[in-house]
Amino acid sequence: xxxxxxxxxxxxxxxxxxxxxxxxxxxxxxxxxxxxxxxxxxxxxxxxxxxxxxxxxxxxxxxxxxxxxxxxxxxxxxxxxxxxxxxxxxxxxxxxxxxxxxxxxxxxxxxxxxxxxxxxxxxxxxxxxxxxxxxxxxxxxxxxxxxxxxxxxxxxxxxxxxxxxxxxxxxxxxxxxxxxxxxxxxxxxxxxxxxxxxxxxxxxxxxxxxxxxxxxxxxxxxxxxxxxxxxxxxxxxxxxxxxxxxxxxxxxxxxxxxxxxxxxxxxxxxxxxxxxxxxxxxxxxxxxxxxxxxxxxxxxxxxxxxxxxxxxxxxxxxxxxxxxxxxxxxxxxxxxxxxxxxxxxxxxxxxxxxxxxxxxxxxxxxxxxxxxxxxxxxxxxxxxxxxxx
Amino acid sequence: xxxxxxxxxxxxxxxxxxxxxxxxxxxxxxxxxxxxxxxxxxxxxxxxxxxxxxxxxxxxxxxxxxxxxxxxxxxxxxxxxxxxxxxxxxxxxxxxxxxxxxxxxxxxxxxxxxxxxxxxxxxxxxxxxxxxxxxxxxxxxxxxxxxxxxxxxxxxxxxxxxxxxxxxxxxxxxxxxxxxxxxxxxxxxxxxxxxxxxxxxxxxxxxxxxxxxxxxxxxxxxxxxxxxxxxxxxxxxxxxxxxxxxxxxxxxxxxxxxxxxxxxxxxxxxxxxxxxxxxxxxxxxxxxxxxxxxxxxxxxxxxxxxxxxxxxxxxxxxxxxxxxxxxxxxxxxxxxxxxxxxxxxxxxxxxxxxxxxxxxxxxxxxxxxxx
Numbered sequence: 102x103x104x105x106x107x108x109x110x111x112x113x114x115x116x117x118x119x120x121x122x123x124x125x126x127x128x129x130x131x132x133x134x135x136x137x138x139x140x141x142x143x144x145x146x147x148x149x150x151x152x153x154x155x156x157x158x159x160x161x162x163x164x165x166x167x168x169x170x171x172x173x174x175x176x177x178x179x180x181x182x183x184x185x186x187x188x189x190x191x192x193x194x195x196x197x198x199x200x201x202x203x204x205x206x207x208x209x210x211x212x213x214x215x216x217x218x219x220x221x222x223x224x225x226x227x228x229x230x231x232x233x234x235x236x237x238x239x240x241x242x243x244x245x246x247x248x249x250x251x252x253x254x255x256x257x258x259x260x261x262x263x264x265x266x267x268x269x270x271x272x273x274x275x276x277x278x279x280x281x282x283x284x285x286x287x288x289x290x291x292x293x294x295x296x297x298x299x300x301x302x303x304x305x306x307x308x309x310x311x312x313x314x315x316x317x318x319x320x321x322x323x324x325x326x327x328x329x330x331x332x333x334x335x336x337x338x339x340x341x342x343x344x345x346x347x348x349x350x351x352x353x354x355x356x357x358x359x360x361x362x363x364x365x366x367x368x369x370x371x372x373x374x375x376x377x378x379x380x381x382x383x384x385x386x387x388x389x390x391x392x393x394x395x396x397x398x399x400x401x402x403x404x405x406x407x408x409x410x411x412x413x414x415x416x417x418x419x420x421x422x423x424x425x426x427x428x429x430x431x432x433x434x435x436x437x438x439x440x441x442x443x444x445x446x447x448x449x450x451x452x453x454x455x456x457x458x459x460x461x462x463x464x465x466x467x468x469x470x471x472x473x474x475x476x477x478x479x480x481x482x483x484x485x486x487x488x489x490x
Numbered sequence: 491x492x493x494x495x496x497x498x499x500x501x502x503x504x505x506x507x508x509x510x511x512x513x514x515x516x517x518x519x520x521x522x523x524x525x526x527x528x529x530x531x532x533x534x535x536x537x538x539x540x541x542x543x544x545x546x547x548x549x550x551x552x553x554x555x556x557x558x559x560x561x562x563x564x565x566x567x568x569x570x571x572x573x574x575x576x577x578x579x580x581x582x583x584x585x586x587x588x589x590x591x592x593x594x595x596x597x598x599x600x601x602x603x604x605x606x607x608x609x610x611x612x613x614x615x616x617x618x619x620x621x622x623x624x625x626x627x628x629x630x631x632x633x634x635x636x637x638x639x640x641x642x643x644x645x646x647x648x649x650x651x652x653x654x655x656x657x658x659x660x661x662x663x664x665x666x667x668x669x670x671x672x673x674x675x676x677x678x679x680x681x682x683x684x685x686x687x688x689x690x691x692x693x694x695x696x697x698x699x700x701x702x703x704x705x706x707x708x709x710x711x712x713x714x715x716x717x718x719x720x721x722x723x724x725x726x727x728x729x730x731x732x733x734x735x736x737x738x739x740x741x742x743x744x745x746x747x748x749x750x751x752x753x754x755x756x757x758x759x760x761x762x763x764x765x766x767x768x769x770x771x772x773x774x775x776x777x778x779x780x781x782x783x784x785x786x787x788x789x790x791x792x793x794x795x796x797x798x799x800x801x802x803x804x805x806x807x808x809x810x811x812x813x814x815x816x817x818x819x820x821x822x823x824x825x826x827x828x829x830x831x832x833x834x835x836x837x838x839x840x841x842x843x844x845x846x847x848x849x850x851x852x853x854x855x856x857x858x859x860x861x
Contacts (some may be wrong), residue, residue: 305788305792306785306788306789306791306792306855307785307788308788309784309787309788309791310788310791338858342858342859345859
């Protein structure tokens, strides 16, 4: 079976194009079974897989960043008779009552022009199948792409995520909490070409191992897009207890987040990550005011990316559902970190106030202790999208 | 150290139970409905199990219907061809019973309050049951271990005309608390195997002879048509073995162990629910004020002790337990409550070590939290 993958903006990227195409092809190949072939061809990814692998492969390829559409295609020689026969069969197998033909002549040597092909093929298919031609609102658009050596016919494309191929923009460290926002932020960053490693702060016994399991499951779900995902599990109860013991309560959340960023930044060096990703959004909770973001973010030298900052909660939830993280994120294991949350958090702190509040905290020791005990996992993707090497 | 004190959630199967299951899977694997000797061997397994249950309950063997467990038994038991659409239960029942009652279309379900020990008064039940078709009550509460006065309630219901059907959810009491369905005026009684060291996925409903229930499933005529489908012979074999292994001395021993456990932790915890004389011997519910139950649970797990907050079926939903709320505990106390539950495999040494682990866990958590 032939599968075509269409990409969007990477087609536009002048001199980097070769690099982008190589990355895209690498992601496609990671999802192909033995005996499959793949290549770049005329601005599309062309994949050949054994028929019995077709459905699984199409599904897997709809998770490749950079692809905007994935479709099954039929290949025939550039001969009007064979094109017609293939078009009739495709139209018959589709559940449609109206159709149109959309021919594109890449090879101008083909004897008929595109409008002529549309007209001739449309008439032949209508007569053979009884389907109605409707050029404005067809149930089925049958695309016909004509090259000198082969003609591809295909129906509608399954939507891919679009964006840029994984790794094209570099690598980043993402802070996963187990909530709804951070997986979506990770996905959106990945969509813009960032490969990721993840870090999760585990405050056992204040959070249970079920929460850790939840974060692992989120990584598995994200793995459909990212492949096997590196996950750092950082024990964090010690830090939280120290903040509670040594620092003024209204600053506890901000100071906790500063420590998280420091740990994440240290880990980014090991992961060669050039940015940090968080699920921060503006104004949802006390720690998400501009002032709070400023005084938290100042501890990191790396750029802090907050991909969901422009989204409303509804929009975040819609993406989470689409990428399959929502149902995992809403599993209701009790997060007892709330016992560390101050009753009256400071919402508009100045940097000086935050630094002063942090002064009694043995930052370097806590950081070293957390890093030393951090656990490093490699989480395999959910589903059957990736082929074991 | 591995100490399992979550036996009200489920128990470890006995080795002899596992052998009985394996034997039914590999040797006596016939279909009990088949006429040949393979089938007869399998139906003997089923017969031996229902016989063991019947002897234990002092009822007739053919009154025992095997099901997939306590939940199915409770669901089947409420399906009466009723005169009135009114049922009476209590506020502290297990979700499988409350859920089954709430699913009865067009029925009014009266949920009687309980006192601070979790007890419902027989007189209140009888009064509410006037004009009702069904009274459904758990014998032993799964979270706090309260033993309801089932004999008294049965007697009070028998004085009503017409007498409502009386269903008892005996999942937590079977094997631990005296249960005499026939003498106590009970009509149906739900049992489960995995609470008594049997396999999961098998239970039974005792149905008093002559009582008609509406099946949940339709199909063949197995088990009198009340529960069609080829019997779960391996599960039933394991259930039968677990019942045969029930030790009449176990309840007294469990009660001593429970008090020993309580003695070990009474300096750091507060006991919820009934005093010892009204409590099933295997359940101890306590709270540690100021410590969220989940945190204590994780700290205990770290020290090798398994127990639960509320009932296991709810523990993925961190809502305060409806049972403890019904006993009048404030929500903060409910969220700080844990359940320790014993089995006949629990030893004195385990109970002592678990008590010490709890004292240690609480001390270190309090130090962490300055509470």
